Amino acid sequence: MVSSSSTISFTNAFCFCPHSLARNKPIPKNNNNNISINPKEKTNQNRKLNLKNAPTSISSATQGGGDATTYTCLPPKDDFLIPFQNNPISEVKLSDLKPPKNEKGFGKRSDFELESEDKNGNGGFDYEKFELYEVGSDSDYENDDDFDDFSGEDEEILLGFEGVDENVNGENFDEDNVFEGITEKEKEKGVPAVMRCFDRAKIYVKAGNGGNGVVAFRREKFVPLGGPSGGDGGRGGNVYVEVDGSMNSLLPFRQSVHFRAGRGGHGHGKKQNGAKGEDVVVKVPPGTVVKEAAGKGGVQGDLLLELLHPGQKALLLPGGRGGRGNASFKTGMNRVPKIAENGEEGPEMWLELELKLVADVGIVGAPNAGKSTFLSVISAAQPAVANYPFTTLLPNLGVVSFDYDATMVVADLPGLLEGAHRGFGLGHEFLRHTERCSVLVHVVDGSSQQPEYEFDAVRLELEMFSPELAEKPYVVAFNKMDLPEACENWISFQEKLRSCGVEPFCMSAVKSEGTHEVICVAHRLVQEVNEASKEGATGPENLNHVAEMLNKQRTAPINEFEISHDSDSNTWHVSGSGLQRFVQMTNWRYIDSEKRFQHVLEACGVNKSLSKLGVKEGDTVFIGDMELVWHDADNSGPSSVRKWAEDSVK
Numbered sequence: 001m002v003s004s005s006s007t008i009s010f011t012n013a014f015c016f017c018p019h020s021l022a023r024n025k026p027i028p029k030n031n032n033n034n035i036s037i038n039p040k041e042k043t044n045q046n047r048k049l050n051l052k053n054a055p056t057s058i059s060s061a062t063q064g065g066g067d068a069t070t071y072t073c074l075p076p077k078d079d080f081l082i083p084f085q086n087n088p089i090s091e092v093k094l095s096d097l098k099p100p101k102n103e104k105g106f107g108k109r110s111d112f113e114l115e116s117e118d119k120n121g122n123g124g125f126d127y128e129k130f131e132l133y134e135v136g137s138d139s140d141y142e143n144d145d146d147f148d149d150f151s152g153e154d155e156e157i158l159l160g161f162e163g164v165d166e167n168v169n170g171e172n173f174d175e176d177n178v179f180e181g182i183t184e185k186e187k188e189k190g191v192p193a194v195m196r197c198f199d200r201a202k203i204y205v206k207a208g209n210g211g212n213g214v215v216a217f218r219r220e221k222f223v224p225l226g227g228p229s230g231g232d233g234g235r236g237g238n239v240y241v242e243v244d245g246s247m248n249s250l251l252p253f254r255q256s257v258h259f260r261a262g263r264g265g266h267g268h269g270k271k272q273n274g275a276k277g278e279d280v281v282v283k284v285p286p287g288t289v290v291k292e293a294a295g296k297g298g299v300q301g302d303l304l305l306e307l308l309h310p311g312q313k314a315l316l317l318p319g320g321r322g323g324r325g326n327a328s329f330k331t332g333m334n335r336v337p338k339i340a341e342n343g344e345e346g347p348e349m350w351l352e353l354e355l356k357l358v359a360d361v362g363i364v365g366a367p368n369a370g371k372s373t374f375l376s377v378i379s380a381a382q383p384a385v386a387n388y389p390f391t392t393l394l395p396n397l398g399v400v401s402f403d404y405d406a407t408m409v410v411a412d413l414p415g416l417l418e419g420a421h422r423g424f425g426l427g428h429e430f431l432r433h434t435e436r437c438s439v440l441v442h443v444v445d446g447s448s449q450q451p452e453y454e455f456d457a458v459r460l461e462l463e464m465f466s467p468e469l470a471e472k473p474y475v476v477a478f479n480k481m482d483l484p485e486a487c488e489n490w491i492s493f494q495e496k497l498r499s500c501g502v503e504p505f506c507m508s509a510v511k512s513e514g515t516h517e518v519i520c521v522a523h524r525l526v527q528e529v530n531e532a533s534k535e536g537a538t539g540p541e542n543l544n545h546v547a548e549m550l551n552k553q554r555t556a557p558i559n560e561f562e563i564s565h566d567s568d569s570n571t572w573h574v575s576g577s578g579l580q581r582f583v584q585m586t587n588w589r590y591i592d593s594e595k596r597f598q599h600v601l602e603a604c605g606v607n608k609s610l611s612k613l614g615v616k617e618g619d620t621v622f623i624g625d626m627e628l629v630w631h632d633a634d635n636s637g638p639s640s641v642r643k644w645a646e647d648s649v650k
Ligand SMILES: Nc1nc2c(ncn2[C@@H]2O[C@H](COP(=O)(O)OP(=O)(O)OP(=O)(O)O)[C@@H](O)[C@H]2O)c(=O)[nH]1
Pocket: 104, 105, 106, 365, 366, 367, 368, 369, 370, 371, 372, 373, 374, 384, 385, 386, 387, 388, 389, 390, 391, 392, 393, 413, 414, 415, 416, 479, 480, 481, 482, 483, 507, 508, 509, 510, 511
């Protein structure tokens, strides 16, 4: 492999010929770009070197700038099924599990509770014995095109609870082997699609291609030699990503996956330039992380943007430049240029969006501890509350107002179980939402058998997820103090935590007693964290860095290229983003384009480097997407001028 910043040599004039352009291009060997701009063999594919038939201007039905488009897929599925381990035949829709809306606190019991009481005979679920798992393949999701589109795989997700101690056949359940051999991705599949789509999405974005320049000449009465008048193509539309404060999930991306900016309009005669393509703005909720989608080998893509605040707008993909018309090629040497460029192709990529809620306080705790009840009494939020685990399947946000100036956003998260890191319960799926919280509130069910153990288990899960998360300041709220069991447990719980240097608070969320103290302490901690972060604050970050990097790649000098040789297929590959862009923008309809192409290869040293490396007559050479055949036409020494080989064009 040779890198070259080649010197310009006009004496050594080897030539390339386009050759069997319909062939597939072998995969280029050196692609070090972080951002993949997928070149497509489109414009050059139909190349005909028949200049007599080449039109002098390109007629198009769409002369104006193109419209931006998004594509709509099927609507999301609302329900998913819960099969029971004890009774595999019975399937209950999740929507059926919800208790009546007015149920809050104790008293009424939902059908679900009664049903579970029948089955377990213990008056409700023993949530420590449940886990999520993925089952069979006969599902409503099977034909869900949208689902396929989103994940790229045929998959079916059901939420199920499975007895930990004993399975259907009465065999002992081996806890350690629950997820043996199951990859992270598979564990993730165990979460219903609606829940995954809430905070994850995969979308395709493409900036608009530039419009083509045209060849035209001024023809007017009394102006016999009007000169070239072909206008330039318009610039393609840009792709922006903007934070929309009114959004709180990535669910809309289940329906809109493809975002394409408009193409630039083609140039016209009379030196009229084409219109600019329409921009496309991808709206995301605050707290969205934008990553390049994982590559084919599952290699995690680069982190591109982190958008936290409403109104932030980043230029992600800049539209392609418009091709120049022949008026732009007029020089003293060539006053009637018959050459125009294609528009530059707009970059495209698949993006992975991940939402991390932006909240000041995150409420964590075991299932059924009273987290949602706590949120409902400290804020105007009305999350579902019920006496069974995993009532909350998606995080809820609430705003706590202290006075006119002081407000605080609080997030109530789905419950955590011991072993969540191995996929128990809902796993760690939602813990990422606490990463942006400044403070955590641990709600502990005081009426449980061992509140200390429950608290320790949740702390351990936080640590397993991220040590940084475990280091966040936190408040411990011992809940359900209105129940006698909780009162009994309180003293020993308090002593245990005090011995570890933590001062717990007790409260009864359902009676709104002690909740104010807890939230005031959390607010004070939030203020302290904010003060500390203000001190270490840096200047405003540049949100357009991706577009700037792409522009830098685009404007790479044409004489920076690499040559590699594939001895198996005996092909040469010349790669370099400047050269590739030049090939893509060359419009082969015009004979002057070929001359210019040969001239540029000569001038930037490609010919010289190839002949130094030992390219032979008839060898195939790829330059970007262009397949060419090397010809030593005259064999009369290196300074001789080689002819364009007509036969290879056919
Ligand atoms: N006695 C009593 N019951 C409470 C208290 N707080 C919550 N509960 C009850 O505990 C049950 C669970 O409450 P939720 O707020 O849904 O608990 P959660 O932690 O959000 O549960 P998941 O969302 O499933 O993780 C409900 O029946 C509540 O009425 C309390 O202070 N005292």
